[in-house]
Amino acid sequence: MSIFFHRLPILCFVLALASSITNANFMIAKPNCESKCGNLTIPYPFGIGAGNGCSLSSGRFDVTCNTSFNPPKLFIATGNIEILDITDNAVRVRNLVASRCYNRFGIITQDNNRVSINLTGTPYTFSDKNKYTVVGCDEFAMINGIEGRNFTSGCVSYCSSLAGLIDGDCSGIGCCQTAIPKGMKTFDSILSTLYRHVEVWSHSLCGYAFLGDPDRFRFSVSDLNDTSFKNTTIENTPVILDWAVGAQNCSEARGSNDFACLDNSYCVDSDNGLGGYRCNCSDGYVGNPYLSPGCTDINECGNNPCDENGICTNTPGGYTCSCKKGYLGDGKKDGRGCIANNSKFPVLKFALGMSFGLLALIIGMTWLYFSIQKRKVINQREKFFHQNGGMLLKQQLSSDEGTTKSTKIFTAQELEKATNNYAKDRILGQGGYGTVYKGILHDPQQIVAIKKSRVMDQTQIEQFINEVIILTQVNHRNVVKLLGCCLETEVPMLVYEYVSNGTLFHHIHNSGGMPWFSWDNRLRIAVEAAGALSYLHSAAAKPVIHRDVKSPNILLDEFYNAKISDFGASRLVPIDQTQVTTLVQGTLGYLDPEYFHTSQLTEKSDVYSFGVVLAELMTGKKPLSTTKTQDEVKSLATFFVVSIKENRLFQILDRRVLREGSLEQIQAIGELVKRCLNLHGEERPTMKEVVRELESLKKFSKLHPWVQQQVEEEAVGLMSEEPSDLYAIEIDSQVVTGEYSGQYHHSGATPLIYGSQSPR
Structure with a gap:
């Protein structure tokens, strides 16, 4: 064992060297094609130029080297998207930043509030490792994905003073970030404002919205003081693009004539959500898997991975070790090595004894490992149960016999079994507060809905338990019944009665023509x-x-x-109060502007x-x-x-x-x-x-x-008239314009804006 640990650093060095060789060999261009643009190496399947055969897939991997820059810059195809880096699974490009600046009176001084990037017709998609980021003290921005995956999201960044700002914190105060899905090929970013910077002009005059690698951007309070309209830190945050060959997965592509993975390589399905694949060299091989003749064998024996008395023999994709004459063993550094052959030494008995002893040791350690793991799981569940207020809930239930009869504390094992270990085909819906699964309880047989929340504030445990008790006492035929909860997980889970016919939203927007969805039923x-x-x-x-x-x-x-x-967002109101102060939660479009x-x-x-x-x-x-x-x-x-x-x-x-x-x-x-x-x-x-x-x-x-x-005919007559594209209403002496607009003002309050409008 001591020999193994003594030689472990050598083994790690060999593996690291093989990995670096693999990465270096991927950066190979096609023969007779340009391989450099400035400081960048362009590996095949990428290729500089169009129609010259230097790239794969009929020009989809074409790139352009613009030598008018010093140093030259590389761009995707013939467009204006600058490439900053290429690896075997991703490409990093320069981002586009939506920005807008105001003066202290709320007047726009510089405006570039809408940007978009279109990757249609290319092998690239926006990686879900990117985050959509908004920086500023009075900003509201939306990102719309159109091609690939349809997607819409938004982010609000607000700060009433500099006191709450923290470097590196991007949770909505001065900086806001939100995730994007896999498979997006285009996006449109629109930046707007909540209060036109009138209330916050003293410490923030500009706002920014961009998509980029969150590991390359760290929010700084000084970003808010930048009035140059172009923030260098933000503009230098790259966008990560996933790339893949074709639109077929590996099993489909292997049967085609243009399968790109050559000898001694293996195919990997792309996880971009739209299909395609990439190629990697098999273990023990290096090179560019897309270039003929494929990957070549590594000669591992050059670094002598065998015992000092062993003999290394290189094999395709690996090597073997044997012992020199006069020695016995497997010849490996991390194995038995090579032992001098002493005919008087009972080699067979020693080998059998070592084998049985090693087998017994492995069995004992395996049993001990699984016992420790099982105990860890039990201890962790007990820890979560106490951490999530399990004892407090038990006390509350024991003091109320009526509630005890209808409320159950489920175990984590019960809910895992009910949801088939939270299988994807059991998901009923996903929202801002968590995921809801369809579960089938076995004792008694019952279909339920199990809500698995995303986060839990440990300072609100007592309030959570009180809300569980109250909601279990809610007994109304038009309120989904809370059956119980599970506290043995990191975030508590709630179990509700199962409602089978979907949401009202679905029926309003998809069932308008169904006979049952009449005006009387609505x-x-x-x-x-x-x-x-x-x-x-x-x-x-x-x-x-x-x-x-x-x-x-x-x-x-x-x-x-x-x-x-x-x-999930509900609040209990104390009997002696008519309102409570909370962090604003809700859904845009439904959210009360006064509460916001x-x-x-x-x-x-x-x-x-x-x-x-x-x-x-x-x-x-x-x-x-x-x-x-x-x-x-x-x-x-x-x-x-x-x-x-x-x-x-x-x-x-x-x-x-x-x-x-x-x-x-x-x-x-x-x-x-x-x-x-x-x-x-x-x-x-x-x-x-x-x-x-x-x-x-x-x-x-x-x-x-x-x-x-007669009423219908009059209404239809009105509807047939050409409606005006612009409506204007005057509310408390403030005029709001817009077609079906989400913008409005009210006297005595700052304007609340649900949407944004690009300048015309």
């Missing part, structure tokens, strides 16, 4: 959801504010009854979000949408209120609602939605009032058929 679903929220606000043991009311969180069971779900601005959460925040859901039911439109003709994000809430004020409600309604609903119902519910979407929470109705109005409107009889037909 109104019934609205009454049921409003009744559940009213119950949570005023009839539960402790008032509960949902804080993330939206159509994706309203589920429909097998009879299309509404069920409010997903209390003040961080003061009240039950009226749920009322605003429910108003957006009602608007969705009536119009069939999404809460936020984009158009191909304009760059700004569209807010359904603002669009709906503007339409009512301009007496254009019937132009925006879903045709089925217009056909089946009575005039009185539609007008009354439209006015109710308008009140729910009031910018001032105190002027909104309570959920109890909303339920009362919806129930009374549900009882309205329809108009006489000939009257209804």
Whole structure:
């Protein structure tokens, strides 16, 4: 054993040397083709020039060396995307930065707020190792992926003072980062502002948004003081591109005539999400696997990897060791080595004894290892159980017999078995707070939904346990029932009843033509959801504010009854308080602007979000949408209120609602939605009032058929008129413009912007 550890550094050196040789040999260009551009080496399958056969795949790997720069620079194909580095699995390119600067009065002084990169027709995709980053004290930016993988995300960076800024921290104060998916081939980045820098001009005049390698960018507070419009640190952060050959995987490509992996190499499927493959040299071989004749054998014997009394024989892809004459053993440095042959020494008995002893030692160590690992798992689960408030929950359950009967503390093993070890085909949905799995409990046989959260704040354990107790006591037919929880994992998991018919969001935007999704059923679903929220606000043991009311969180069971779900962002309200101060959480499009601005959460925040859901039911439109003709994000809430004020409600309604609903119902519910979407929470109705109005409107009889037909004809006539591309409304002496715009102002508060608009 001591000999092994003495010689281990030599073995590591040999392996490291082989690895460096492999990487170096990959950097080989095709014969008779340029291999250098400035300081960069261009390896095949890449090649400089177009149509000269120096690259693979009919020019998809063509690069251009522009010698007008000093030193020369390398670009993808004939475009303007500069290549900074090429490896056997990735390419790094220079990024494009969206930026905008203001003066102290909020006037734009320099503007380049929209950038895009298009890799269509190339073998590259944006690696999911990149992060979309926004830097500034008053910035809101969105990134849209169009080709490859459709993707939209955004990031908000805000800082009211310099006090909360920390170098290296990119969590939303001065700097914000968000991930991107695999397989994106194009992106469009748009940078906007929340308050036009008027409130924060003294310490930040410029904002930046870019995609790049997070390991090459470290946020610095000094970045906010840069008023040069071009931040060198940000512009030098490269973008990582994955590259692959073709669009087939390895098994498909092997049968084709243009399979790129040559002799002594193996194929690796690309993990970019769009297909393709790459080639690597097999173990013991070096070279460029794409160039004929393929990879060549490494002569390992040159460094004598065998025992000092051993003989090394090179073999294809490896080597063998044997002992010199007069010695016995395997000849390996990390094995038995070579021992002098002494005929008097009982070699056979010694070998058998060593073999059995070694076998017994291996069996004993294996048993001991698995015993230790099992004990570690048990100890870790016990640690998580106590860390996540398990004892506190047990005390709470033992003090309430009624709750004990309906609430269960599940073990981690039960939930792993129920979800088939959290298999991908068991995923019901994924969101900002975690992943929901379909589970099948075996004792008793029951289908459930298991929510596996992403993060847990250890300072909020007691509040989490209290919320579990309260939610298990919630007993309303239109609220998804919480059955229990598991505390033996790093992040606690919640077990809910299973609701089988999907989300209201799906049915609004995909089931409009289904016979069951009539106006009467839409109104019934609205009454049921409003009744559940009213119950949570005023009839539960402790008032509960949902804080993330939206159509994706309203589920429909097998009879299309509404069920409010997903209390991951919910807050309990103390009996003696009407509001709580929280970090702002929610979903853009549904988020209460007053709560966003003040961080003061009240039950009226749920009322605003429910108003957006009602608007969705009536119009069939999404809460936020984009158009191909304009760059700004569209807010359904603002669009709906503007339409009512301009007496254009019937132009925006879903045709089925217009056909089946009575005039009185539609007008009354439209006015109710308008009140729910009031910018001032105190002027909104309570959920109890909303339920009362919806129930009374549900009882309205329809108009006489000939009257209804006349209303439809008038509405269709209005809809056939060419609508104006620009609407303007005046709210408290401030004018807001935009088509279906998410931008609006209100008196006494700073403007809240849900979208961005590129300058025209």
